[in-house]
Amino acid sequence: MKRLTELKDLRRMASTLRQDVIEMLVEAKSGHAAGALDLADIAAALYFNVLENFGPQEITNPDRDRLYISCGHTNPIWYAAMARSGFFPVEELKTLRKFGSRLQGHLERGSVPGIESSAASLGQGLSISCGSAYAAFIDQQRYQTYCVLSDGELDEGSVWEAVGFAGHYRLQHLTAIIDRNNIQIDGFTEDVMTKEPIDQKFEAFGWHVIDVDGHNIEHVIDACREAKAIIEKPVCIIAHTIAGKGVDYMEFDYRWHGAPPGGAETERAPKPEEQGKAALKQLRTLHGKIDNSDCC
């Protein structure tokens, strides 16, 4: 797989992934927009720069980095990243959620190559990642295990069982990335159930914590490198993101958690039938905004 080393190429890739997400969801007429869009920069960083020994030719390579997606509902962005890195044809993206498609409503291991684990029931991925990191320890393997979690998931007790386990065993080569977008289904995360202080909680369990702007690809990559270099404990990257990033009328609005463009009526959004077009147009004309060139 071709690794992108130029920041501008990675940024362009993130935009392409966002466009894919919008087109997939418009076509599917259902699915989860907000988290998928705000994870685009992280997905571009992981798939096209950070992950090693990784790609369609490496799916059975024992040295490949492992990526476990715990928040299965954000699958459009992961399908887009997989297609753009050659795991399956890009044209297949538009079959998302349709009858007979390999691209299920939530990730299914074995449906398309490159999905390390099925996901949808929240709060399970970090435990699986702990198992992966523990296996690396037993086998003296050097691969890095990455787990992407949503912030809503932090409500689940099972997440904290895994956090405790990883801290107890000082699991090496384990990086958790939390999509801190401040939304879940019923509202803003701190209104539904307090999550903060996330950093202190992880630290208390023996993790190293790095805060990062989840839309700044360069910083995301740097944080992943730093995490990899820390070998005495597991590392949690809290990636601060804006829910729905890139589509003006979705940003910061939790009502887009589980709706596609065209699937919700909100004050800031155009009429449902115009939402898909508007979303694509905003992505293009707001290029600078999601591009982050000003902050790097």
Added chain:
Amino acid sequence: MVTKEAKLKKNYLDKDVEMISTREGFGQGLVELGEKNEQIVVLCADLTDSTKTSPFRERFPERFIQVGIAEQNMANIAVGLSLQGKIPFLATYAVFSPGRNWDQIRISGCYNRANVKYAGAHSGLSVGPDGATHQALEDIALTRVLPRMTVLVPCDAEETRKVTHAAADINGPVYFRYARAATAAFTTAQTPFKIGRAQVFRDGDDVAIIGAGPIVHTALVVADRLVEKNISCRVINSPSIKPLDGETIERAARECKALVTCEEHQVTGGLGGAIAEYTSKTFPVPINFIGMQDSFGESGQPNELLKKYKMDAEAIEAAVLAVVKRKRT
């Protein structure tokens, strides 16, 4: 013919029969209960709109508890509330409750004889595009095996409203499932409902189709079609999976001598399993089972999925014709 006692809507077989999801009936039932009884409290795990606990939240915010995405915690908070005399209803997707918190339901709920009502949303295959992970096809089995648990599966919005009331009326743990898709609203306020009782919706004596959930309406459609083929189908609605109405089921076995069971659930462990267990002890007859045949579902539109996994009218009709051939003469 449809029985008088069933009191179904006159147009129950027409194309224009109203379509309402069973979750609407739950939402309405909860608000009615809240008005009637101050001890009713409702818990939800970050799915207030889709479980239709939102009308109750709007009406009685002080008796609505948001627990966040924490189904295990929710189940036991409900137990703690019930031990102080509250009547808690907890609602989330059935794949997560009883899926995620079965141990809590078993020990803290049932073993404690706690007066907790577990409402399983988005049950069955017809959840659609969300796919296998969200399609609860094992929840009846999971709850039916629990001692002291009552298990109810309503067939339409009105029956779901009644089930919600009935769950509050008895003391002890109750599980009931309901669904997302709009389905035929074919029963009326006068249609009888009682825990432990099945209702004969249609008379017949060649085969009895026994169903639970919205698929009962499909069974009625099939029974009507089969008149042409000279097959007289009895259609029994069996919302009370546990306790099961053994009397009505045994009578159907004796009089029709062949059964077809229907449910949006794995064919093992659900209504079909309960009926097979019961009739094997009382009056064994051939049974064909409509339901999920030991597989996971997938993404798709409800009608596409019901067709593929053989839970539509054509599949039920084929099951009836096949079971007739297996009848012992």
